[in-house]
Amino acid sequence: MSPLPGLVGQADVGGDIVVDCGAVIVGSGAGGATMAAELSEAGVDVIVIEEGGYHPTESFGTNSCRALRTLYRDGGGGMAVGRPSVLFAEGRCVGGSTVVNGGMSWRTPARVLARWAAGGVTAISEPDMEPYFARAEGRHSVGLQDPGTVGRDSELFRGGAEAKGWTVLPNRRNQLHCAGTNNCTNGCPTGAKRSMLVTSVPRALSLGARLFADCRVDRVTRSGAAVTGVTGHFIRQGGRAGPRMTVRARAVIVAGGAVQTPALLARSGLRSASGTLGRNLSLHPNATVIAFFDEDVTGWQGVHQAFQVREFTPEGLLLTATNLTPPMLAGIMPGHGRELGELMADYNRVVTAGPLVSDSGTGRVRNVPGLGAQVFYRLTDSDAARVVRGVELTGQALFAAGARRLLLPFDGTPEARGPGELRRLLSRPVPKRSIQLYSIHLMGTARMNDDPRRGVTDSFGEFHGVPGLFVADASLFPGPTGINPMETVIALAMRNARQLVERRSRYAI
Amino acid sequence: MVLRGPVRTAARRFAEVVCPPGVRAGDRTDRVLGELELMLGALQPTARTAVAAVFVLIDQAARLHPRARGRRLGRLDDEAADAYLRALLARPGTAAQLAGRLKSLVVMCYYELPEARREIGYDPDPYITAVSRRRLDRYSADIRATEAGVAAPDPWQDRR
Ligand SMILES: Cc1cc2nc3c(=O)[nH]c(=O)nc-3n(C[C@H](O)[C@H](O)[C@H](O)COP(=O)(O)OP(=O)(O)OC[C@H]3O[C@@H](n4cnc5c(N)ncnc54)[C@H](O)[C@@H]3O)c2cc1C
Numbered sequence A: 001m002s003p004l005p006g007l008v009g010q011a012d013v014g015g016d017i018v019v020d021c022g023a024v025i026v027g028s029g030a031g032g033a034t035m036a037a038e039l040s041e042a043g044v045d046v047i048v049i050e051e052g053g054y055h056p057t058e059s060f061g062t063n064s065c066r067a068l069r070t071l072y073r074d075g076g077g078g079m080a081v082g083r084p085s086v087l088f089a090e091g092r093c094v095g096g097s098t099v100v101n102g103g104m105s106w107r108t109p110a111r112v113l114a115r116w117a118a119g120g121v122t123a124i125s126e127p128d129m130e131p132y133f134a135r136a137e138g139r140h141s142v143g144l145q146d147p148g149t150v151g152r153d154s155e156l157f158r159g160g161a162e163a164k165g166w167t168v169l170p171n172r173r174n175q176l177h178c179a180g181t182n183n184c185t186n187g188c189p190t191g192a193k194r195s196m197l198v199t200s201v202p203r204a205l206s207l208g209a210r211l212f213a214d215c216r217v218d219r220v221t222r223s224g225a226a227v228t229g230v231t232g233h234f235i236r237q238g239g240r241a242g243p244r245m246t247v248r249a250r251a252v253i254v255a256g257g258a259v260q261t262p263a264l265l266a267r268s269g270l271r272s273a274s275g276t277l278g279r280n281l282s283l284h285p286n287a288t289v290i291a292f293f294d295e296d297v298t299g300w301q302g303v304h305q306a307f308q309v310r311e312f313t314p315e316g317l318l319l320t321a322t323n324l325t326p327p328m329l330a331g332i333m334p335g336h337g338r339e340l341g342e343l344m345a346d347y348n349r350v351v352t353a354g355p356l357v358s359d360s361g362t363g364r365v366r367n368v369p370g371l372g373a374q375v376f377y378r379l380t381d382s383d384a385a386r387v388v389r390g391v392e393l394t395g396q397a398l399f400a401a402g403a404r405r406l407l408l409p410f411d412g413t414p415e416a417r418g419p420g421e422l423r424r425l426l427s428r429p430v431p432k433r434s435i436q437l438y439s440i441h442l443m444g445t446a447r448m449n450d451d452p453r454r455g456v457t458d459s460f461g462e463f464h465g466v467p468g469l470f471v472a473d474a475s476l477f478p479g480p481t482g483i484n485p486m487e488t489v490i491a492l493a494m495r496n497a498r499q500l501v502e503r504r505s506r507y508a509i
Numbered sequence B: 001m002v003l004r005g006p007v008r009t010a011a012r013r014f015a016e017v018v019c020p021p022g023v024r025a026g027d028r029t030d031r032v033l034g035e036l037e038l039m040l041g042a043l044q045p046t047a048r049t050a051v052a053a054v055f056v057l058i059d060q061a062a063r064l065h066p067r068a069r070g071r072r073l074g075r076l077d078d079e080a081a082d083a084y085l086r087a088l089l090a091r092p093g094t095a096a097q098l099a100g101r102l103k104s105l106v107v108m109c110y111y112e113l114p115e116a117r118r119e120i121g122y123d124p125d126p127y128i129t130a131v132s133r134r135r136l137d138r139y140s141a142d143i144r145a146t147e148a149g150v151a152a153p154d155p156w157q158d159r160r
Helices: A030-041 A064-071 A110-119 A126-139 A152-163 A200-206 A257-267 A326-332 A337-345 A381-400 A419-427 A486-502 B005-018 B028-041 B045-064 B078-090 B094-110 B114-119 B124-148
Strands: A017-026 A046-049 A078-081 A086-088 A168-170 A210-212 A215-223 A226-235 A241-254 A289-292 A307-309 A317-321 A350-357 A363-368 A372-377 A405-407 A437-439 A469-471
Touching: A017 A030, A017 A210, A017 A226, A030 A046, A030 A200, A030 A486, A046 A200, A046 A215, A046 A241, A064 A326, A064 B028, A064 B094, A078 A372, A110 A126, A126 A486, A152 A168, A152 A307, A152 A317, A152 A350, A152 A381, A200 A210, A215 A241, A215 A257, A241 A257, A257 A363, A257 A372, A289 A381, A317 A381, A326 A337, A326 B094, A337 B005, A350 A381, A381 A405, A381 A419, B005 B028, B005 B045, B005 B078, B005 B094, B028 B045, B028 B094, B045 B078, B045 B094, B078 B094
Parallel strands: A017 A046, A017 A241, A046 A210, A086 A437, A241 A469
Antiparallel strands: A078 A086, A168 A307, A215 A226, A226 A241, A289 A350, A289 A405, A307 A317, A317 A350, A363 A372
């Protein structure tokens, strides 16, 4: 029995299923769930197919490994292969990455929208987008933290940055009186984080949409140039393939995220004349500095991330402090055995912070038969230099806040015990392959552009040359946003859903 | 996924060496392996097979380390095992990268054990209970109103 009306999981399914609808949506994350809610509200008969399971708020706890297994793809251990390789994480559950994300909710900067417009996307200026940002923020309760919910780790980092004279902004987050449990990445245990799980998914279902969870879409089906639906299969407990699923639909909306979407389109035999399907991957590489303080910081008491240092955004650098749970911190700590134990014994005196780099988009997703989506990424020299600079700036702020020593995200680099030493260490060239990077912002692999020679979709997400096939996720971005991307995904999905509804007669939906 | 035979033996010894010494207390190593099995179950089948192979490879490759005198990792005393892994992890290249990723995975499993969390002062559940209760005490009216509005009509008023 499903707790939400219209939700079907693998346990509810005994045999193969064939269903009809107006629009089928692949993925229930930021893009897919938003599309589902908007189209359902307009009376479109919607089916959502989600590969991950349904995990309600009450099931979320503080066990990070359990969260990685149940809420993330591949246990959170994606890897973009390169020198260096970049670890990345994507959500895989009803609600997608929004269930495990940090809840930072920022509008696309005007300069980024202007760049996208200049590059060939229409109706994307700041005034064009304003109503969609406003709607997204209203739907997801975007605002500032209540007093008393910010942790000491965030306050220390803010204090350090302000002591340097840098601009610091309090985070805008999609939260309804967030209590500061610092459990965002394991799923919010109070429902205060207004992820898709507690907003657009129940909204769409209450407006008549149907959602099939634990079901992976294998292919988009076509007849001639027109799309006819999707085929896939349910995933049984333990990962075994279950019954087959066939959806016959007049519109197909792919919102599997910037890694899965291009892979699904490619394995469905779709090609883009632009040659950019699967290319142009940006991933906002992040690096983490581990700072040890004398005082008790107990960073897990307070919101996941409270502030952003915006001083260096013109250089494409954003600096933040984010508390990590013990397994996550242990996973990136150097050393092993006794040495690791000694470092971790200071867990409550640690602040973790680092730069996010607005990168130049040189990654690629390929669909490899038998292996699925494989990701490759080349960190450019200039992006590598910015990572190093971002680490140095982060370190300066941490020392200004009173840190005693820093562990740096470069293999083989000794710890830094003061600002002078940090400067000295980083004045030598840092080999690119020694940089430890990770990513949680994947974007750009089916970019929009009105010119079919330059983009995979038009300005409203419709695949060039395949009427009725749409992309509605972070793949659409022509380039990196330089800030947290979720609100951009949601606002674009609202805008594109509205366009689709206005043209619904073309698709008979 | 259940770790069996030589893979289990290799994974067990690897865990003993990479985790803090506390891993040897009571049945902690077994429970780390239990957590690891669950994590491996979340990977794609090819990745699972690769992880199993890397455990065995790391075990066997110890034979080449000068202090091992031809013995595999499972047969080395703690000091030699530690020296071997230190050398392996410090070497630039793919082998070190793979060993590093396995080390991360295994120590993550260790720090999921309730007693390992407690030993480093991480005990979030009472804190979460307290702040969640405070949230409801302070803001319940607003929370209820917002929850009730999740499915409220919200059509576009204007036409473009
Ligand atoms: C740990 C973490 C923290 C983050 N923090 C922030 C933050 O604080 N602020 C912010 O703005 N952004 C953050 N992000 C990024 C943000 O969550 C994503 O940019 C956003 O959710 C992307 O939306 P999407 O629709 O493209 O994909 P997703 O939200 O990832 O949804 C895609 C969904 O499609 C499903 N799917 C994929 N392929 C298939 C298939 N073949 N069949 C069926 N279903 C499929 C997936 O299982 C998934 O549920 C974070 C991400 C992570 C992982």
